Amino acid sequence: MIDFATDYGSYRGEVGVGVCALAGGVGGAKLAAGLQAALPPGNLSIVANTADDFDLWGLRICPDLDTVMYTLAGVANQETGWGVEDESFRALAMISAYGEDAWFKLGDKDLATHVLRTQRLRAGARLTEVTAGLAAVLGVESTLLPMCDEPVATTLKTPEGLLEFQEYFVRRGQRDEVLGVELRGIEEARVPAEVSEGISRAEAIIFCPSNPVVSIGPILAVPGMRELLTNSSVPKVAVSPIVGGRALKGPADRMLRSLGHEVSAAGVARMYEGIVDGFVVDRLDGEEETGISALGMRVRTTDAVMRDEPDRERLAREVLNFCSELV
Amino acid sequence: MIDFATDYGSYRGEVGVGVCALAGGVGGAKLAAGLQAALPPGNLSIVANTADDFDLWGLRICPDLDTVMYTLAGVANQETGWGVEDESFRALAMISAYGEDAWFKLGDKDLATHVLRTQRLRAGARLTEVTAGLAAVLGVESTLLPMCDEPVATTLKTPEGLLEFQEYFVRRGQRDEVLGVELRGIEEARVPAEVSEGISRAEAIIFCPSNPVVSIGPILAVPGMRELLTNSSVPKVAVSPIVGGRALKGPADRMLRSLGHEVSAAGVARMYEGIVDGFVVDRLDGEEETGISALGMRVRTTDAVMRDEPDRERLAREVLNFCSELV
Numbered sequence: 001m002i003d004f005a006t007d008y009g010s011y012r013g014e015v016g017v018g019v020c021a022l023a024g025g026v027g028g029a030k031l032a033a034g035l036q037a038a039l040p041p042g043n044l045s046i047v048a049n050t051a052d053d054f055d056l057w058g059l060r061i062c063p064d065l066d067t068v069m070y071t072l073a074g075v076a077n078q079e080t081g082w083g084v085e086d087e088s089f090r091a092l093a094m095i096s097a098y099g100e101d102a103w104f105k106l107g108d109k110d111l112a113t114h115v116l117r118t119q120r121l122r123a124g125a126r127l128t129e130v131t132a133g134l135a136a137v138l139g140v141e142s143t144l145l146p147m148c149d150e151p152v153a154t155t156l157k158t159p160e161g162l163l164e165f166q167e168y169f170v171r172r173g174q175r176d177e178v179l180g181v182e183l184r185g186i187e188e189a190r191v192p193a194e195v196s197e198g199i200s201r202a203e204a205i206i207f208c209p210s211n212p213v214v215s216i217g218p219i220l221a222v223p224g225m226r227e228l229l230t231n232s233s234v235p236k237v238a239v240s241p242i243v244g245g246r247a248l249k250g251p252a253d254r255m256l257r258s259l260g261h262e263v264s265a266a267g268v269a270r271m272y273e274g275i276v277d278g279f280v281v282d283r284l285d286g287e288e289e290t291g292i293s294a295l296g297m298r299v300r301t302t303d304a305v306m307r308d309e310p311d312r313e314r315l316a317r318e319v320l321n322f323c324s325e326l327v
Numbered sequence: 328m329i330d331f332a333t334d335y336g337s338y339r340g341e342v343g344v345g346v347c348a349l350a351g352g353v354g355g356a357k358l359a360a361g362l363q364a365a366l367p368p369g370n371l372s373i374v375a376n377t378a379d380d381f382d383l384w385g386l387r388i389c390p391d392l393d394t395v396m397y398t399l400a401g402v403a404n405q406e407t408g409w410g411v412e413d414e415s416f417r418a419l420a421m422i423s424a425y426g427e428d429a430w431f432k433l434g435d436k437d438l439a440t441h442v443l444r445t446q447r448l449r450a451g452a453r454l455t456e457v458t459a460g461l462a463a464v465l466g467v468e469s470t471l472l473p474m475c476d477e478p479v480a481t482t483l484k485t486p487e488g489l490l491e492f493q494e495y496f497v498r499r500g501q502r503d504e505v506l507g508v509e510l511r512g513i514e515e516a517r518v519p520a521e522v523s524e525g526i527s528r529a530e531a532i533i534f535c536p537s538n539p540v541v542s543i544g545p546i547l548a549v550p551g552m553r554e555l556l557t558n559s560s561v562p563k564v565a566v567s568p569i570v571g572g573r574a575l576k577g578p579a580d581r582m583l584r585s586l587g588h589e590v591s592a593a594g595v596a597r598m599y600e601g602i603v604d605g606f607v608v609d610r611l612d613g614e615e616e617t618g619i620s621a622l623g624m625r626v627r628t629t630d631a632v633m634r635d636e637p638d639r640e641r642l643a644r645e646v647l648n649f650c651s652e653l654v
Contacts, residue, residue: 058446088417094439098464108435112421115442119385137425 019320020202024049024215025064026081026249027241028208029071030306034316035206036072036142037309045143045198046072049210050127051154051183051218052165056104057095059114060121063166064215065131065146066113073138081249084109103171128192145198147219148189154214155182165214174251177258183218191224199228204323207238209304211252212271213259220275229275235326237278237319240265243304244284266291273297278326280304280319298326346647347529351376351542352391353408353576354568354633355535356398358646361639362533363399363469365647372470372525373399376537377454378481378510378545379492383431384422386441387448390493391542392458392473393440400465408576411436430498455519472525474546475516481541482509492541501578504585510545518551526555531650534565536631538579539598540586547602556602562653564605564646567592570631571611593618600624605653607631607646625653 019039023032023046032046049064063082070076070084077083087107096102106114113134120130126149135144154165157180160172168176199205210216220226229236242265247253256263261271265281266288272279279297281288282304289299300322306312346366350359350373359373376391390409397403397411404410414434423429433441440461447457453476462471481492484507487499495503526532537543547553556563569592574580583590588598592608593615599606606624608615609631616626627649633639 057442058449059442084421088415088435090415090435091418091439091442094411094436095443098439098443098461100443108415108417108438109421111435111438111442112418112425115384115386115418115438116422116425116427122385134425 018198018202019044019204019206019323020198021046021206021208022210022216022219023047023064023068023208024210025052025067027306028064028210028215029068029076030312031206031208031239031316031319032068032142033071033309034306034312034314035320037313038316038320041141042143044141045145045202047145047147047195047198047219049215049218050146050148051152051186052169052214053151054153054164054166056106057100058118059106059111060118061104061106061114061166062117062127062131062146065144066110069131069135069138069140069144072140072142072144073135075138083107104166105170126192128194143194143198145192145195147191147195147225148222149192150185150189152186152189152218152222153184154218155184156180156214157182169251174254178213178251178255179258181213181217181259183221186218186221187223189222191222191228195225196228199232202232203234204320205229205232205234205236206319206323207236207272207276209239209241209248211241211247211250211255212268213252213255213261217271226275235278235323236276237280237300237323237326238269238272238276239280239304239315239319240268240282240285242268242285243282248305264288266295269295269297278322280315280322298322345525345529346371346531346533346650347525348373348533348535349537349543349546350374350391350395350535351537352379352394355391355537355542356395356403357633357639358533358535358566358643359395359469360398360636361633361641361643362647364636364640365643368468369470371468372472372529374472374474374522374525374546376542376545377473377475378479378513379496379541380478381480381491381493383433383493384427385445386433386438387445388431388433388441388493389444389454389458389473392471393437396440396458396462396465396467396471399467399469399471400462402465410434431493432497453519455521470521470525472519472522474518474522474552475549476519477512477516479513479516479545479549480511481545482511483507483541484509496578501581505540505578505582506585508540508544508586510548513545513548514550516549518549518555522552523555526559529559530561531647532556532559532561532563533646533650534563534599534603536566536568536575538568538574538577538582539595540579540582540588544598553602562605562650563603564607564627564650564653565596565599565603566607566631566642566646567595567609567612569595569612570609575632591615593622596622596624605649607642607649625649 053062127146158176265285269279269292286301380389454473485503592612596606596619
């Protein structure tokens with residue numbers, strides 16, 4: 001039995017304790033960074049949502065994937081939650097001067113990522129390979145994996161009509177009511193061999209505190225992904241992105257409500273019923289333990305809010321501890 | 328008879344005095360800017376060399392075309408002679424951090440041009456159309472025309488082997504001896520309708536002081552271009568890029584020598600024999616008048632060096648004056 005509960009310091013440098021995390025954007029990236037800090041180098045793989053990817057000015061942009069990559073590389077912009085630290089927007093200003101609607105804030109450094117990714121994809125490389133190359137150069141110690149290599153596009157049904165995800169999320173500031181979610185291209189998506197391997201060799205699987213509808217949802221919707229996870233017998237623990245009835249960041253709470261889900265930690269837990277064994281909630285949501293337990297999950301109550309870097313590692317260690325109890 | 332020799336101030340606002348200029352990079356851009364300043368708005372078309380275009384990191388880059396565009400828009404970097412003024416290189420630094428060899432200095436603002444051009448070309452627009460769109464937004468009053476819409480690539484034979492033009496020009500700093508010039512794709516190139524129209528409706532045609540081998544040479548090599556020019560009966564005047572036996576900028580002098588041409592104003596004039604009627608040389612080269620006259624050209628001796636903006640307009644007016652004498 002792997003004892004995740006021991007002092008994690010002792011794991012450092014010891015290869016073989018594999019953890020796989022499923023992550024969306026900011027919240028997922030934070031816990032992934034905590035896990036990377038808590039585990040020995042090379043022992044973490046992260047499967048990231050790519051259904052929010054889109055094309056802008058001919059460039060392939062992968063917002064969630066990049067947020068995780070920059071965060072794990074230690075170069076993420078801490079203030080904005082997206083993009084690279086110490087960023088400038090001079091190319092964007094020129095693009096805007098050329099008459100383009102510069103609603104998506106592409107930084108100059110960030111642009112380098114998109115330019116090289118687009119070039120490599122056009123040359124025939126898979127997104128998995130391109131991501132591995134970029135992340136390695138940035139010094140990411142973990143294995144960052146797109147959920148699939150095929151393009152998938154989250155499209156939201158709103159009272160204003162269908163909106164592409166980034167249009168809803170960035171351009172329109174998440175102000176539209178989400179009445180439905182469509183994952184275009186998901187039927188053609190396949191679980192990449194690297195993801196399959198990452199999940200198969202994992203000794204614990206963590207569902208990061210990301211939006212269950214548009215971040216974790218698309219990952220689980222890749223054909224074969226759900227089976228791969230349910231067939232795995234290792235501890236699977238989800239961390240609630242809803243704390244005190246509200247999303248820590250982003251529109252998850254409003255989205256859950258408009259889609260008919262309960263806006264609570266238990267509401268999210270219900271969406272993972274039959275897949276995860278354990279659920280981590282914030283102390284604010286301790287009273288939901290009974291309801292979540294009724295779903296067949298063990299519950300861990302802790303401080304689930306990651307305010308700073310020490311918080312990330314603390315929560316990661318708590319989650320890993322919890323996993324070890326579920327082995 | 329059009330009197331180019333009158334006070335050009337009176338031409339301002341008066342449409343119909345069309346001048347067409349053939350231009351390469353920096354030197355050509357300077358005289359084009361002088362012509363634009365001297366002529367009424369909208370009365371200048373510039374046919375620019377695109378045989379130095381290339382692909383870098385998946386982006387289509389048109390160095391000569393952009394130098395002319397930025398110069399005519401008044402946003403060119405005066406110090407470097409290429410790129411945009413008040414430029415930064417933050418995307419390039421990141422591209423370099425990703426392990427790419429950042430030998431071509433792509434500025435952040437400049438990058439916007441390449442990103443949008445590449446997107447529009449991929450969407451099926453012709454380079455002529457893309458250029459018109461970008462130039463218009465930048466406020467270019469003249470009609471900037473690529474010599475052709477098809478990709479043409481100047482390839483140089485050197486003792487080190489074949490080199491792509493920008494590799495020779497930028498990466499290797501023009502240090503290689505040029506033993507031969509090949510214009511790849513030139514057979515498939517066609518004179519765009521806009522260029523044909525620009526030349527046909529021109530009342531004077533100016534060969535800017537650009538490299539006759541790799542700037543004006545490719546323009547003349549587009550199938551049909553030479554005939555279009557020789558069939559035109561309007562004054563055609565070339566300005567020598569060689570002053571006092573040396574190129575004002577760039578490797579034209581060494582290139583002429585290694586390719587077996589005479590490195591002098593007369594040497595350049597000989598390359599335009601049968602096409603141009605008039606040749607403008609610097610006072611330093613006044614003694615070449617007899618030799619150039621023997622080629623059937625009228626010669627105008629003046630200060631052919633453009634040190635600053637007033638110089639550009641002064642030379643442009645001199646050239647236009649000279650044209651009016653040749654009508």
